[in-house]
Amino acid sequence: MAGLHFLNGDNALFRPFFIGKICIDRPLIQAPLDGWTNEPFRRITRELGSPVSITEFINGLDVVHKTPNLPQRIAFSEEERPIIFQLFDDVPERLIESACILEERCHPDAFDVNMGCSARQVANRGAGAGLLRFPEKIREIISGMTSRLSTPVTAKIRLGWDSDSINYLEVGKIAEDCGAAMITLHARTRKQEYTGQSDWSAIRTLKAALSIPVVGNGDVETIDDAQRMLRETGCDAVMVGRAMLRNPWIFAGYDFDDVPMDLFQDVCRKHLQYNIDYYGEQWGCATFRKFAKRYLSRMEVSKEDMRQLMTMDDPDTFRRYFDILLSGGTL
């Protein structure tokens, strides 16, 4: 299978590289996805082959003010290492301070600064992709972090705020000048959010302009897409977001329909178990529903059976139903 050779080093398109002490020795990296890339799911993506885990974005404000939801956002298991904590904020000093607090408390292997979130409540307050409108703030943030932390700092950006203000090259150079160890480009503007096609030619341009590793991101759904992105852009690695929600096996070199059935079923069961271990029976099953729906798109599940599964509140019955449907049975 081409995908397996691709991931097992038999691949002229990929050379391992380092972010500080983190060795990126495989070409596909798990993207941070708020609401999805929690500890149980990251364990799955790591076990399947992502060389690193990246948390959902963590609000600098929550860190400094120790809000009640913080422990959940920063939780990770040691087996997951290397782990990158992703931070967002619009106030440079607070973002830097939050990184200092987390460095001392959790010792992540790197910090990533989110400059790509397009959500209104984040970007409009000047955080996430909102930072792209203020390159001087970006300079302050990255230089402040690299000078005050011993942990490497990376950045995740978009092309710019909108098509009239494309500035990914300027931002990339600032990040590199200020000591960033890697940059990821989601090749869309903030205004595009998730519409249209990502512009991979910008990834190529950024890679040619910088000497730090450049990770390409946007619209990679298959192993073939990933290989094409490496080939067409020369990027150092490829970050996979939405496609991994249905197909975390992509990190092991499989397209969804090609995953061997025993591996497919084993990983689905393991993911549910990790969720339960982490959240407890009730919440573990409830938060697994959205994954179950995606995974079961591989099987021929009737609308009625899916409805029964999605509305089942009793954890034991949920597990039993999931297992039946996963094995190809009907309820």
Ligand SMILES: Cc1cc2nc3c(=O)[nH]c(=O)nc-3n(C[C@H](O)[C@H](O)[C@H](O)COP(=O)(O)O)c2cc1C
């Ligand atoms: C539901 C959702 C949540 C996301 N949360 C984050 C986040 O916390 N941090 C971040 O940098 N990007 C976040 N993103 C953006 C993804 O990391 C990625 O850049 C984007 O989905 C494009 O990649 P894809 O085409 O492979 O999905 C999110 C995207 C989605 C759809």
